[in-house]
Amino acid sequence: MPSFLFYLFAAITLGFGLNVILARNPVTSALSLAVSFVGLAALFISLDAYFIGIIQILVYTGAVMVLFLFIIMLLDIQKEEAKRANTAAVIGGVVLAVVLTLQVAAVLGVFKEGAITTEQRALSMEIASKREDVAQVKTIQKDLAAGTLPDAKLMGMTLFEQYGFHLQAIGLLLLVGTVGVVVLSKRESPSKPVV
């Protein structure tokens, strides 16, 4: 990927991420976060993680942000008044963010193993098509032999062959989450005490 595209999407991700914090209107924050996540999805795709990039857009900007906007609408939250900014919290937050960023930059400055480009770690479909695990799935092997990266198929192979139990545990978690949301949102009858 050309360098300027990385800088563009990194700027979109961080710029709109900053706007989430700065905006006084919650709807502006939510929409900024959606744009920030689209930039992040572009960064994922630049790392050849096409499936994760699409999932990021579908789940985060599609489902999660709509849920956020729906709750903001439901609760009818007004703009915060500007005067009520807590000075100590603002200073603390800014210092925390700056120190953490500087710390990350300092660590990365001496992390020599990280100074590698994607060209130096190039993907090779030719080598990959000779892998043993790939050889068992004909459709993946065919795609690799044709020189394309079947990202979603490889993700599926990894998930269902190596992490089958985890996948089912996640399914159970989603079920429990759904039940929990219904229980939490149910309006208690006035006679019953609040749990």
Next chain:
Amino acid sequence: MITLNHYLFVSGALFALGLAGVVVRRNIIIIFMCLEMMLSAANLALVGFSRFRVTDGLPDYAAQSLVFFTITVAAAEVAVGLAVIVALYRTRQSVEVDTITRMQG
């Protein structure tokens, strides 16, 4: 040229932004959004490491599976968290964290 360190720095900066948001803002919905931002920042680091750990010509799909699970758990967490916020709003008529002081020592 774009190296792994570039991606890791963006990840760290995004995490720092989310952390600052959690500390600075007092609207609980914005705090929740900033939590999502920090989770996504961790995902970016994972995908970066996955791409740069090439074995036999393919990126490390174990890391991307972990990202997949993180996104799923985050989605479930958002659903439950927002239900808690709605329940909180019903009893307090406010989403400001300053008004929630019942458990303060």
